[in-house]
Amino acid sequence: MKKIGLFFLGFLIIGFVFFIDYVIMPVWSLNYPLTLIALLVLAAIASGVIIGLVRQKVAYSSLLLVAIVLVLIVGQFFRSTSIFxxxxxxxxxxxxxxxxxxxxxxxxxxxKLPEVTPNMALNLGDKRLGEDLALGSQVTLQSFWANHVDGELYYVAPLAHSGFFRWLDNKEGTPGYIIINAANQRDVKLVREIDGEAIRIKYQPSSFLGDDLKRKIYRSGYRNIGLTDFSFELDDEFKPHWVVTLYKNRVGASGSDPVGVVIVDPATGDMEEYDLDNMPTWVDRAIPMDIAIDQINYWGRxxxxxxxxxxxxxxxxxxxxxxxxxxxxxxxxxxxxxxxxxxxxxxxxxxxxxxxxxxxxxxxxxxxxxxxxxxxxxxxxxxxxxxxxxxxxxxxxxxxxxxxxxxxxxxxxxxxxxxxxxxxxxxxxxxxxxxxxxxxxxxxxxxxSPLENAYEEVELTGKVVRIGTTTIDAATYYYLLLDTKAEKVFIAPLSMSNQLPLTKEGDQVRIHYFDSPSSSVNLSNFKNLDIGEAGTNN
Incomplete structure (x- = not known):
């Protein structure tokens, strides 16, 4: 009977270890709280079964397992607490x-300023998916990530499985991603292929069993280091990747700190590990937001x-x-x-x-x-x-x-x-x-005032190509295009010069402005050279 009980105990322990390893995926290190909790539960199960089988005083020595784990937990508390x-x-x-x-x-x-917010991106993406009835019934959108690609800011989201049975129907992966220009809410695209090659997002957080992204990385040799911040990013050719942060606890079982990233191909599961110092240049995000904010608050507190x-x-x-x-x-x-x-x-x-x-x-x-x-x-x-x-x-x-x-x-x-x-x-x-x-x-x-600006004041003379007006809060503003700087729209309030309402296309003007990269620039001074000194406020 005891042999059967011991066999059952061994089976129970192995089953429990397999469960927490496969389902919960803790970091197998004493510097991570989840591992300590798992060890405590395991020790309690083992002690309880032994006591139930033997029912002798000597069996209570098995409680030593629980005591040892409790000592480890208390020790980690003192190694982790901010008090010390x-x-x-x-x-x-x-x-x-x-x-x-x-x-x-x-x-x-x-x-270049963004118009789109993450919540708005979800609405725009869902609307784009709804235009493809067959695809919209198979996949969904869960999260958008900000990506800086080729000088533009985008929100990007992979097509995600909408459930377990949809995953079974699409084991090869979902067919692409949605990309939205953050500065233009009308620029929404469904990308299915890159350079004629079909995109497949096989490994992702919404997949199951061996296709689950975290489980794929975890079972590829990353059981003793923290995995967090699973970001969907595009390289310079708009090819998708998963960028996952590796972190360690620096202060006992606390003080999470990033040490590198794992970049995963979402179609094949191939992965490369990089330190923070040698990541590809297209990687935007290796430091998780919550870790950065926690560390700033430690610094301030x-x-x-x-x-x-x-x-x-x-x-x-x-x-x-x-x-x-x-x-x-x-x-x-x-x-x-x-x-x-x-x-x-x-x-x-x-x-x-x-x-x-x-x-x-x-x-x-x-x-x-x-x-x-x-x-x-x-x-x-x-x-x-x-x-x-x-x-x-x-x-x-x-x-x-x-x-x-x-x-x-x-x-x-x-x-x-x-x-x-x-x-x-x-x-x-x-x-x-x-x-x-x-x-x-x-x-x-x-x-x-000019003295407070971080860029130089520029004087420019040119011919007015086009001029228009608008009213903002009962104030009139003039918009001008000059032949000598056709890529910029110059803006001036009526209060700057009484010559503005007299200015027409073809007039020669002299302006001053601060050399900003913006395509629309506010003037600091205006003078119509064809009118001369008449009618100026300056």
Missing amino acids: HHAEKRALIGDIQEKQFTTEISPVDLT YVNGWWNPSKRGMLQTTDGTKIVYNNGRSYYYTGITSAGADESTIGFMLVDTRSKESVLYRISGATENAAMRSAEGAVQQFEYTATFPVLINLEGEPTYYMTLLDRQGLIKQFAFVNVKDYSIVGIGESKQQASSNYVARLRDRGQW
Whole structure:
């Protein structure tokens, strides 16, 4: 009877180990909490069965297994707790540099600013799938990832299995991905092939059994290291890949820190491992957002040690995080505020999504939520909802950019809100219109001047090719095209010069503007040379 019981015990232990290895997929290392819990449950099962079989005092010695595991757990607690290891946790983020905003953050091209949000991308993608009735019944969309490809920002999502039986019907993989231009909500494509070769997404999170992406990597030799942040990314030829972050716990069973990535071919399952220093250049994201934010908060929380009841000098991230792009690199953006602060920030931080290099820009101003409420208040009669803002350099000013959505989630207007003074808001039905409104309000407040801009003022003479007007909040703005700079649209308010309404096509003019990469540029000075000195405000 005891032999049968021992055989049953062995079978139970083997079955339990197989279950947690195949289904739960813990990291087999004592530095990961899930493994310690699994060992505790395993020891409890073994002890319980032995006691039930033997029913003698000696059998209670099997409880030693449970005691040993409990000692390991307690030991890991003391190795992990911030009470004793706050300095190590604060150092996880690495050295944080402090830089000037206007000299480091490049001015934006308004045409490149994103219109599409992740939620909007899902709606647009579902609509595109609905146009293909046969495909729409087989697959679904679960998540979109931001990708920077060939100088453009896209949202990309693989076609995912809509259930177990759909997976059985499509064991070779789903046939492609949806790609949406983040700056143009009408640019939505279903990509089924690259250079004539059909795309198959066989290994993905929505697959089952051996086709499950995590299980494929886990059973390929990655049982003793953490796997997280399964990102769908495109290389420079728009070929899809899965980029999965490898991480280790640096402070006992806590303090997760990325150490590299595994890049998986979604069709074949072939994989390559890279350190953070030698990844392919097309990889945008190797640092998980949640790990980056946790490490920033460690850095801010333990500035004066673990025991700091007065919260002296303590900093924390604001609610919400966004991926932003600057000079072709992607960063996590988050505001930094004093502990307990509600509406104001002491600055913001950018964390490189590839290297974790972190930079703090000390600019006192409004939090993202305060800026969103300010933009919504400017159009409160419409009850629009602001999207979480993107921080940009607009006309040399740190500025929040966001879209305003109606109740159906459709873009109705665009908004720019000044970081240092969130009462300065520019609203418009286009990015260019909102930008002109914003700059006009900066001028009215005396907060926009040539000395504060990070780029040079340019003088240009040319012939007017086209001229038009628009009215924003009862103020008239003129839009000009010149033959000497045909790729840019120049914008000036009527208040700049009384010569503007007298200007016609063919007139020779002299303008001043700041050399921004944007295709629409606000003028700092205007003069019609054919009119001479008459009628000028300057």
